[in-house]
Amino acid sequence: MIHPEFVIASGNxxxxxxxxxxxxxxxxxxxxxxxxxxxxxxxxxxxxxENAIIKARNAAHHTGLPAIAxxxxxxxxxxxxAPGIYSARFNEDDNGVRTSxxxxxxxxxxxxxxxxxxxxxxRFVCALAFMRHEKDPxxxxxxxxxxxxxxxxxxxxxxxxxxxxxxxPEYGCASAELDRxxxxxISHRGQALKxxxxxxxxxxxxx
Numbered sequence: 001m002i003h004p005e006f007v008i009a010s011g012n013x014x015x016x017x018x019x020x021x022x023x024x025x026x027x028x029x030x031x032x033x034x035x036x037x038x039x040x041x042x043x044x045x046x047x048x049x050e051n052a053i054i055k056a057r058n059a060a061h062h063t064g065l066p067a068i069a070x071x072x073x074x075x076x077x078x079x080x081x082a083p084g085i086y087s088a089r090f091n092e093d094d095n096g097v098r099t100s101x102x103x104x105x106x107x108x109x110x111x112x113x114x115x116x117x118x119x120x121x122x123r124f125v126c127a128l129a130f131m132r133h134e135k136d137p138x139x140x141x142x143x144x145x146x147x148x149x150x151x152x153x154x155x156x157x158x159x160x161x162x163x164x165x166x167x168x169p170e171y172g173c174a175s176a177e178l179d180r181x182x183x184x185x186i187s188h189r190g191q192a193l194k195x196x197x198x199x200x201x202x203x204x205x206x207x
Contacts, residue, residue, distance in 0.1 A: 006030045006130075009041070009059035009069035014160065018184055019068070022193045026206045030068075038062040048072065048085055048127035053139055061134040066205075068196070072126035072189060074162045076150060078119050079111060087161070101161050105154060108165065112150055120150040124166065124175075126188040128196045132205075140199050144191035148175070159183065 004027060008019050011034050023030050041058035045051040048071045055069035073087030083090040083104070091103040112120060123145045130140040154164035156176030163176035175183060184190045200206045 004028055005065055007033050007036065007038070007059045007063045007065045007067045009033050009038070009055040009067050015070060015189070018189060018193065021184065022197060023206075026197070028206050033059045033063065033067075036063045043071070043085075045071075046085070048125055049129070049141055049143065051085060052127040052129035052141070053131070056129040056131040056139065057134050057136075060131050060136070064133075066130065066132050068128060068130050070126060070128050070189065070192075072124065074108075074122060074124055074166070076108070076112070076120075076122040078115055078121075083108070105162060105165055108150065108162065109152070112152075117149060121147070122150050122166065123147045124162075124188040126192040128192045130196060130200065130205075140196065140203070142192050142195035142199060144188045144195060146186070146188040146191070 006028055008016055008030055010016065011032060016032050019030055038059050039062070041055045043051045043054060045054050051071040052069045055071065056067040059065075059067035059069065071085065073084055075081045075084055087104070089098045091099045091107040125143065125145050128142045149167045149169065151165050151167045151174060154176070155167070155174040156164050158178065158180065159176040164174055166175040167173070168175060168178075171178065175187070197206065
């Protein structure tokens with residue numbers, strides 16, 4: 001039986017809370033990689049899946065524990081899938097320093113200026129990778145997508161990132177206006193986490 005503790009390859013407090021909620025019904029405890037002073041991985045993959053595996057492998061290498069990593073972002077059809085894997089650093093400065101969520105949102109709006117709603121389709125994508133150890137030859141990978149439309153003006157004050165611009169027609173509001181529990185249930189990350197739990201359970205890695 002593998003070690004009953006998984007390390008989460010993220011320092012994002014919000015993500016960790018979501019993981020904790022979904023793992024609360026299992027016999028596995030989870031902890032952030034910061035608890036082991038794990039250095040940030042170099043995310044040089046060209047896809048969400050590649051970067052998730054890179055981050056999981058890095059955490060497993062430095063901790064000796066099974067690791068779970070998330071790589072997620074926004075794909076906008078009119079921008080050929082951008083910002084994609086560069087969502088968090090869409091508007092980084094000339095020195096490669098990430099700027100604020102607001103700056104990323106402003107850049108996105110400027111690129112879509114004048115486009116009608118029919119050309120503002122987008123989706124959030126989340127790839128999760130689980131590795132038993134750093135040399136695991138068959139990582140468990142789950143991918144989920146959450147479709148929406150990019151607004152012309154931000155709405156709502158909850159959430160983070162592109163949430164104020166991500167409109168959900170079936171709910172009649174932006175992601176940033178959703179109740180947190182509802183968002184956690186229907187979002188790309190919430191869906192991917194459920195898929196991952198099902199996979200880990202079928203493999204006998206959790207009970």
